[in-house]
Amino acid sequence: RYSGNPLALKLVADTVDEIFEGNIGEFLAGESMVFGDVRDLLDQHFARLTPLEQEVLFWLAIVREPIDPPALRSHLLQAPANRNLLEALNSLQRRSLIERQADGFALQNVITEYLTDRLVGRALAELTEGKLDLLHRHPLLMAEAKEYVRESQVRLLVQPVAQQIVSHLSIGEIKLRCQQLLDRLRSQGPRRPSYAGGTILNLLLYLHAVVWRTMPTPYSLASCDFSKLALRQAHLRGAMLPAINFAESDLAHSTFTQAFGLATALAVSRDGQLLAAGGSGNEINIWQLSDYQPLRTLKGNLYNVSAVAFSPDGNLVACVTMHGAVYTWDVQSGRQLWSTEVSKAALYCVTFSPDGRALVASGHGPYIHFWESRHATWYRRLYSEPDTGAFVVAFHPHRPLLAVTSSSGNIFLVDCARIDTLMSDADEATYVDGAAIEGWAMQRLRPQNASDYTQITAFAFSPDGQLFACGGNDGLIELWDVQRLEHLRTLRGHQAELKRLEFSPDSKTLVSGGFDQTLRLWDVAHGVCDALVPCEGLLWSAAFTPDGQRLISCGEQGLIRIWNVLPTRQLESVKIMQGHMQVMPAAAFHPSGNLLAIGDSLGIIRLWDLTQSPPRIRYTVQGQDWVETLAFSPDGRYFASAGGYQEHTIQLWDTNNRHCFALLTGHKEQVLHLIFSPDGALLASGAQDGAICLWDVRNPQNAQLHHIFPGLGQRVCGLTFNCSSTRVATSSADNTCTFRFWDNATGEQLFSLTRRAPADIFQFSPQADTVACWAGSEGAIRVVDTATLPDETEVMVLEGHYSTLKSVAFSPTGDRLVSSSLDQTVRLWDLKDGRQLFVLEEHEASVTLVRFSPNGRQFLSSSLDGTIRLWDAETGHCVHIFHTVGPYEGMNITGVTGISKAQRAALKALGAVEQ
Known part of the structure; x- marks a missing residue:
C-alpha cells in the first residue's frame, strides 16, 4: 500500500502499536483506518500530536536546517520549560518525524515538504479570513537566518503565499486586509509579542518588489501604519521605505540596509578577527568577523577606493584610491596616521611588506611606491616600464621576493634585499627615484598565453610559497612553479578580465573572479573548477579567512557576501551585508529640453x-x-x-x-x-x-x-549612431581595444578600428558623419575625421584629464564637447581650436555620465558622489544639484526598540527621523 516507503512503513508500524496494540490483522481489516497515501498517513499522525509538538515541527520546517534545543526554544513565542521541550523532541523522534543529527534536530525531506504545504495553506487561510493563529506564533521568513536558508524560505514559503493571495484578492483588497490585521494586532496591546506583524511586512515588501513594481503608479508602503507593533524578523535590507511609520515598534531580530557605500575593495586581518571594506563611500568600514558587528569607521576623502590592506600585525589599515591617494589609519583608535597623493593616475594595489615596515602601492602609472608604513618618514619609488602601469605588487610569503605585474603583460620578480637596502639608506622625508625595476629584476617573465594585448590584472602567491597564479584581461589563469619558474597549467573558464586571485590558506584552492560576473573555486592540484557561482555584477574583490572556512567577496552592486567554503569546494551564502549606493547612473533630456528623466x-x-x-x-x-x-x-x-x-x-x-x-x-x-x-x-x-x-x-x-x-x-x-542613422559604432571591454562599425540595414560589420591603448568610448558628432572622438584609460580625447574609414585622420587631441575617461558628449551643433573622468572633473572643450573652456571640480567622486541639453545651453554630469549637476554651458556655473534620496528617507523610528545604538545611527544616516 505504501510502495515500500521506509518512513511510511515506520509510521504505520507506530500506528499499529499505538492504536491496535500490535494487531496487524485488525489494522488491515479496519477499512476506516486505511490511508490513501503518505500524506493521509502524515495527516493522521499530525492530528494526534500535542500543540507543542506541532509547533516544534512547524519551526523545524521554517528553519530548514538542524537546530539544537536552546536555539529552538529561543524562537518559540512562549518558551516552554526545558523538560517539556525535550520530551516533545523525544516523542517526535520516537515517531520518526524528526531525526537527531550532529548539529541538532532536523526533519526528513518528506516531512519538510508536507509541513511546508501545511504552512502555506494555513498562512493563506489566515490572511484571507483575517484570523491569525499560526502566523502569530511562526514567521514565514527569518531575517537573521543564513542567506541560503532565507532564500529558500522566500522561495518555498513567502512566494507561494504571495502568488496565491494575489490570485484571490485584488491589490486594494490586499492592502485593506493587511491594514485591518495590523490594526487588530495593535489593539491587542502595544508591541505585544507576535510574528504576525513582521510577516505581513515581509509579505508586502515581497509583493512590492516582485509583483507590483511594474505598476504605472507604484504601491507605497507608507500608506500602511506599522507603529506600536512587534515587527520581529522583518527583512528590510535593500527595501525602499520612505516615510513609513515604525514609531514605538519593536524591530528586534530585523535586518537593515547599512550606511556604507558601494564596497569595491576588502581585506581580512591576518588573525581573522576583522574585515575592512571601502568603495564609493567617504570611509573605510571595519567589522568584527565573529558577529559581523561594525567596529570602526575610518573617515577621509575616500571616494573610489580601489584596494585595502591590513598590516601583518593587524594594527594598521591602508587604502589607495582611483585618484592616486594613499591613506593609513591606526585600527584601534581609528586615527588617520598619514595620507598623500602620489599621482593623478589611479592606484590599484596596496600591500604591506611581510615585516610591516613598508607600505607599497602601484597602479596606472609606471612607478611602484614605497613608504615607511606608520609615519611615512621616508619614501622611495621604483620605475617599472615606460608607458605602462604596475597593476599588482605582491610579496612572497617566505622568500625576499617581490612580484610586480605590468599592463604590458610582463611579470617582474624583484630581489627584496636590494629594496631593503634602498629603504634603509633613505633619509627622513627624502623623495627620490630608485633604479628602473628592469635593472633590479631577478627574473622577467611573460605568461605562456600572453598576446600583444595582454595585461596582468591579478596575481597571488600561494601561502606555502611554492606557486603563483596570474591572470589578466583575457580571462586566462596561469599557475607557475616559483622555484623552477616553470609554467604548470592554464585554467580556462573566465570570459572577461580578472580582478582577483587568492589562494586558500592551505594552498589547495584558488579563488578567481572578475568582469564576467562569476566567482570560481579551483582545485589547484588538478586544475579543475569545482565551484562556479554567479555574482551580482562585476566581482571586485574576494578574500579567505585564515581558517579557510569562509570566503568574503564584494561586487558591482556593493554587496559584501560571506560564504561558507565546504570540503567539496562548494560555496554556501550565509550572510549579506548591504550598503546603500546612492547614485543616479542614468539621465536623459527630453527633446524639448523641458523635462529631465533620472x-x-x-x-x-x-x-x-x-x-x-x-x-x-x-x-x-x-x-x-x-x-x-x-x-x-x-x-x-x-x-x-x-x-x-x-x-x-x-x-x-x-x-x-x-x-x-x-x-x-x-x-x-x-x-x-x-x-x-x-x-x-x-x-x-x-x-x-x-x-x-x-x-x-x-x-x-x-x-x-x-x-x-x-x-x-x-x-x-x-x-x-551616425547622424544619418545608417551606421552604429560599438565598443567593448575586450583586450583588443576595438571599435566596430555596423550597417544598420544589413546588420553586417563594415570594418573595425583597433587601438593599442585601452579605449572604451567612441562618439559620432550629431552634425557630421565624418567627425567622431574616442577616449579611454589614457585620459586623452582624440577627435578624428572618419570620412575615409577604416583609415582615419586625427584632427586634434584634447589633453587635460589625468585618469580614465568615463563619458563624452558633443553639443547639438557639434562645435563643443563635454567630458568626464575618474579624476572627478568635468571639462568643456571648444572643438574649433581644441581649447579647454572650463574645468569643473565640484564633484566629490568619479563623474560617470555627461549629456548636453537639446538646445546646447546646459549640460549635466552624474557622479558617484550621489548627485547630478546641471551646468550653464556659457558660464560654467552650476544651475541646480539633484540629490539622491535615502532608502529610509522620512522613516519614523521614534521610540523604536529592539535595535542597537549603531543600527539607530545607520537608519538615521539613511534618512530615518526621530521626533
Whole structure:
C-alpha cells in the first residue's frame, strides 16, 4: 500500500502499536483506518500530536536546517520549560518525524515538504479570513537566518503565499486586509509579542518588489501604519521605505540596509578577527568577523577606493584610491596616521611588506611606491616600464621576493634585499627615484598565453610559497612553479578580465573572479573548477579567512557576501551585508529640453520639470532593481529604460501617462546602454555579456528585434549612431581595444578600428558623419575625421584629464564637447581650436555620465558622489544639484526598540527621523 516507503512503513508500524496494540490483522481489516497515501498517513499522525509538538515541527520546517534545543526554544513565542521541550523532541523522534543529527534536530525531506504545504495553506487561510493563529506564533521568513536558508524560505514559503493571495484578492483588497490585521494586532496591546506583524511586512515588501513594481503608479508602503507593533524578523535590507511609520515598534531580530557605500575593495586581518571594506563611500568600514558587528569607521576623502590592506600585525589599515591617494589609519583608535597623493593616475594595489615596515602601492602609472608604513618618514619609488602601469605588487610569503605585474603583460620578480637596502639608506622625508625595476629584476617573465594585448590584472602567491597564479584581461589563469619558474597549467573558464586571485590558506584552492560576473573555486592540484557561482555584477574583490572556512567577496552592486567554503569546494551564502549606493547612473533630456528623466540605483525613475525654478518632480515610476541607462525617442513621445541586475528587459514608457506599454526581451545580462537613431526608427542596446541588439521601433507598441550583432563575450562600453542613422559604432571591454562599425540595414560589420591603448568610448558628432572622438584609460580625447574609414585622420587631441575617461558628449551643433573622468572633473572643450573652456571640480567622486541639453545651453554630469549637476554651458556655473534620496528617507523610528545604538545611527544616516 505504501510502495515500500521506509518512513511510511515506520509510521504505520507506530500506528499499529499505538492504536491496535500490535494487531496487524485488525489494522488491515479496519477499512476506516486505511490511508490513501503518505500524506493521509502524515495527516493522521499530525492530528494526534500535542500543540507543542506541532509547533516544534512547524519551526523545524521554517528553519530548514538542524537546530539544537536552546536555539529552538529561543524562537518559540512562549518558551516552554526545558523538560517539556525535550520530551516533545523525544516523542517526535520516537515517531520518526524528526531525526537527531550532529548539529541538532532536523526533519526528513518528506516531512519538510508536507509541513511546508501545511504552512502555506494555513498562512493563506489566515490572511484571507483575517484570523491569525499560526502566523502569530511562526514567521514565514527569518531575517537573521543564513542567506541560503532565507532564500529558500522566500522561495518555498513567502512566494507561494504571495502568488496565491494575489490570485484571490485584488491589490486594494490586499492592502485593506493587511491594514485591518495590523490594526487588530495593535489593539491587542502595544508591541505585544507576535510574528504576525513582521510577516505581513515581509509579505508586502515581497509583493512590492516582485509583483507590483511594474505598476504605472507604484504601491507605497507608507500608506500602511506599522507603529506600536512587534515587527520581529522583518527583512528590510535593500527595501525602499520612505516615510513609513515604525514609531514605538519593536524591530528586534530585523535586518537593515547599512550606511556604507558601494564596497569595491576588502581585506581580512591576518588573525581573522576583522574585515575592512571601502568603495564609493567617504570611509573605510571595519567589522568584527565573529558577529559581523561594525567596529570602526575610518573617515577621509575616500571616494573610489580601489584596494585595502591590513598590516601583518593587524594594527594598521591602508587604502589607495582611483585618484592616486594613499591613506593609513591606526585600527584601534581609528586615527588617520598619514595620507598623500602620489599621482593623478589611479592606484590599484596596496600591500604591506611581510615585516610591516613598508607600505607599497602601484597602479596606472609606471612607478611602484614605497613608504615607511606608520609615519611615512621616508619614501622611495621604483620605475617599472615606460608607458605602462604596475597593476599588482605582491610579496612572497617566505622568500625576499617581490612580484610586480605590468599592463604590458610582463611579470617582474624583484630581489627584496636590494629594496631593503634602498629603504634603509633613505633619509627622513627624502623623495627620490630608485633604479628602473628592469635593472633590479631577478627574473622577467611573460605568461605562456600572453598576446600583444595582454595585461596582468591579478596575481597571488600561494601561502606555502611554492606557486603563483596570474591572470589578466583575457580571462586566462596561469599557475607557475616559483622555484623552477616553470609554467604548470592554464585554467580556462573566465570570459572577461580578472580582478582577483587568492589562494586558500592551505594552498589547495584558488579563488578567481572578475568582469564576467562569476566567482570560481579551483582545485589547484588538478586544475579543475569545482565551484562556479554567479555574482551580482562585476566581482571586485574576494578574500579567505585564515581558517579557510569562509570566503568574503564584494561586487558591482556593493554587496559584501560571506560564504561558507565546504570540503567539496562548494560555496554556501550565509550572510549579506548591504550598503546603500546612492547614485543616479542614468539621465536623459527630453527633446524639448523641458523635462529631465533620472534613474537611480534603487530602480526609481523621476521625471523632472525643468521649466520650474527650482526643477520639480512631475512624476515617479518604478523601473527595474537598478536603472543604468535611459533614452528618449527623438519625438519625445516615449522613453526607454533598462539596467536591472535581475531583470534584463528594456521598458518603454509613455511620457505623458507614465505607462509602461512595452517590454523588449532578448538580453540575457544587464543592459548597460540604450540609444535611439536620430531618425527614431531604431533603438540600439548593449549588455554586460557583449550582446548588442538593434530594435525596430517605428511602431513602438509592437517593437521588433531587427538585428543581433555578434558580441565578444565582454561588456559593451559604448554605442553611437551616425547622424544619418545608417551606421552604429560599438565598443567593448575586450583586450583588443576595438571599435566596430555596423550597417544598420544589413546588420553586417563594415570594418573595425583597433587601438593599442585601452579605449572604451567612441562618439559620432550629431552634425557630421565624418567627425567622431574616442577616449579611454589614457585620459586623452582624440577627435578624428572618419570620412575615409577604416583609415582615419586625427584632427586634434584634447589633453587635460589625468585618469580614465568615463563619458563624452558633443553639443547639438557639434562645435563643443563635454567630458568626464575618474579624476572627478568635468571639462568643456571648444572643438574649433581644441581649447579647454572650463574645468569643473565640484564633484566629490568619479563623474560617470555627461549629456548636453537639446538646445546646447546646459549640460549635466552624474557622479558617484550621489548627485547630478546641471551646468550653464556659457558660464560654467552650476544651475541646480539633484540629490539622491535615502532608502529610509522620512522613516519614523521614534521610540523604536529592539535595535542597537549603531543600527539607530545607520537608519538615521539613511534618512530615518526621530521626533
